[in-house]
Amino acid sequence: MSTAAVSTSPGPVPDASEVFTFARDEIRSAAAELWPGANVEMSAHIPSVTGYVHRIRVGGRELYAKYSFLGMSLVSILRGVAGDWAEVQRAQAGYVQRPDALLVREAAQLRLLADLGRPRVCEAAGLARGVLFTVPVPGPTLAALLLRDPAGTAGLFESVFADLHRLHRSRTVQRLAPAGAISERSVAATFQRKFNGISGQTYLSRLGAERCAEADRAEVTALLRAVVARLHRMRPTALAPGQAVLTYGDLKPEHLVFPDGPGGRPALIDPGLLTARSSVDAAKLISRTVLLLASARPGAAAAEEIVQGLGAFAEQRMRPMAPKAARSWLRELLIVWLMDTVNILTTFLSAPAVLSLPPRGRPLVERAVAVCTMADRISTPLGGGLDVHRMWDTALAQATAVAG
Structure with a gap:
């Protein structure tokens, strides 16, 4: 494995320990501001390639604390990409004050969804100093249930989308002002x-420098260049005018x-509400489920x-759709599925070695x-x-193969 640095900036890059220490200090300060006098205990860091996430206990209450640097990925x-650490700190001081900061919008979306009643979401406990605190939701995840009971897949997916029905109705889109959308989580825009x-x-040529063996890097880069070129030609289809609905955006x-x-209703965390075509939520959840299979390899x-x-x-x-629709x-769905798969895999491949990947990240990199x-x-x-429909059958066969 190569240890060569891959930087998109000509200057020094931020040191991970400084970045993480700063985020932890901000979480402690925000908790003290929201709950004066309460005992604050930092628990476990939750590996993420997007924001900094930490479990925390405040006055005996378990919470998740999330911190975002400039609305960008870690x-x-x-x-x-945002400059050296001094530049990031200067920009961050202003960013956390902005009404359109990423976690300000996420907190507002959690309140909107709580007001709608469906889908069911985690509770936002507080927001201060750019830190969003949410209440953990107990219970098995969809990932755990799929691996535990594969035969229940269709029913589990249907229960999720039954809960999303109110969100996907055409008139619900009016509940979210354009400025309140989290367009950063748009699959097509990210691509x-x-x-x-x-x-x-x-970016493609530098992928995997700190994550992959050299032989794998060459093959991954060649394959991704071809896939990205095809998806660029198909991208207008994914963005074509049509009836847009309010999508959850980050399933x-x-x-x-x-x-x-x-058998019960699901609860969702980390909303990324945005206006998009109705296929987007299904595509993203299918994409991430196939990546789950590729990493877990359940047999x-x-x-x-x-x-x-x-x-x-x-x-x-x-x-219920007409044949053309x-x-x-x-x-x-197929185009957005592939775009999302390429987006998340390349994020993992480009992550510096000092950044811990989520549990499924390392197996995916190894199977890139x-x-x-x-x-x-x-x-x-x-x-x-x-x-x-023939292409869909091909896609399902390939998804089965990559999980084997």
């Missing part, structure tokens, strides 16, 4: 930002919790059952060639204009 901050022009090609199997067990039989469940779920979604929805091969084999016919 990968970008530690790569020096365009990452892979735009010369900077995107440079992940690890962030969907079933407090009352698999051929379980993988096949879970992927069959994904297929049954998609068929159920398309059943169903084909359009399915094509959008297999994941990129899957994306290549799905995107090739997708870019060729073949029948979309």
Whole structure:
């Protein structure tokens, strides 16, 4: 494994220990400000490539504390995209005061969703000094339930989307002002930002320098260049005008919790509400579920059952649609699925070695060639204009293969 630094900044990059110490200090100060006199105990750091997240106990109450640097990913901050540590601190002092700071919008979205009543979300406990505190939701996650009971996949997905029905209704979109959206979590916009022009090609060429063996890097880069080029040509389809709805925006199997067990309503954390096509929420959850399978490798039989469940779920979604609308929805789903897979895999690959990846991150990096091969084999016919239902069958077969 190479230890060569990969920086997008000509100057020194922020030191991870300084960045994390600063975030912990801000969390302590924010807790003291919100709950004066309460005993504050820092528990465990939760590895993340986006924001800094820490479990904390305040006056005996368990909470999650989240801190965002400039609304950017930790990968970008530690790569020096926002400058050296002094520059980041200066910019951060102003950023946390802004009414449109990322976690200010996330707190507002949690309040909006609590007011709507569906979907059920975690409770926002407080916001101060740029730190958002939320209340943990007990119970098994969707990820745990899928791996425990693969045959229940379609039913679990349906229960999630039944709870999202109110959010997805056309009139609900009016409840969120444009300034309140978290467009940073748009799959298509993130893809365009990452892979735009010369900077995107440079980004691709530097992937995996601190994470992959050299031989794997070469193969991953070649596959990703081909996949990204195809997706760029298809991207207008994902962004084409059409009826937009309010989407949750950040559905992940690890962030969907079933407090009352698999038969109850799910509770969601980390909203990223934005206006988008109705296919986006399904595409992101399918993408992250397939990546879960690629990292967990539950065995051929379980993988096949879970992927069959994904297929049954998609068929159920398309059943009330006219044939042309169903084909359009399915094509959008495939494009956004691939974009999201490329987005998250490249984020893990570009993360500096000092940044701990989430539990599923390291296995994905180790299987980057297999994941990129899957994306290549799905995107090739997708870019060729073949029948979309045949392409969907190909995608499901590739998802099963990557989990094996």
